[in-house]
Amino acid sequence: MLKWTVQELIKHDQEPLHFSTTLDVKTDLQDRDPEVLDVSPIQVSGDIVYDRGDFLVSVNLKGDLVVPSMRSLTPVTLPQDFTFSEIYLTDAGHADQYEDGEILMPLEDAELDLLPAIEDHLLLSIPMQVLTPEEVASGDMPSGDDWEVLAEEDFDKAVKKEKQADNPFTKLKGMFPDDDQA
Template identity: 60%
Template structure:
């Protein structure tokens, strides 16, 4: 269930509480982010320890998330395999004993519920740019009738090529006086 009261967690002062849970987050995540196409059950494996009134949590998540490619909208399966750590404070004065980079949160009430934190971290793990393996390997860009997306390198190459318009090239010899003035 991944939900414990402070009195239950106080029993784990000496040895951390180990948990392994498989969560069905599909509906919740798809409601929060409509671009998510599918989510396998997410396995959460972690430890909760109670230290001087603070709750230290470390959770490793595993599963798969399917989202559209940011280029072609083709489905891309992203593996979920990461660990996150959080500290929940029961006393705000303890905040100073933790490093700046640590995620330190105030405990809301007298119950620790890790379900929302797990869902949040799964959503935060989705990269800004998602590519199919072919798009990543070959640099494939979307295109359509009379248009194409070009990368920065292709754009720079095209700018280097100073191709005059052939229609204007034919007019060059018509006004020889103007050609001499431009030189």
């Protein structure tokens, strides 16, 4: 579906090859990441340009991923609408003609298959911290009997306060009023 032979792509050296389709990648993404609860059909569109012996690919993805909140495990819908670009090299020696930071992928076969890249970019788009809108708005952290989750700032304050309380010289403070002003 999103797979072309190098020979097919070279025929488009005068103008880009434009593609547009809808993919069902739910099963594949759930196999790779069990935290993915649901995936809508993903609208995929883009262009492939043959340039200097390599293929410049630009792909736009639109759809929704559903993953659990990291606090409550409530399903959270993450709308996806982003573009990624990659350069597929027909010869590894071509890598030096591109700038640092560009994604360079060697073509190992005589064909270009975009499905793995699409799935990779969808999984990489999932943020490390997923919260429901209510959890973001409230700012409340989960807690239970004898435990609670603290924000990093609150944790740092608690550690500092605990260190001060454990300091044996804290009790001596105030015994010598002249020294406190120095």
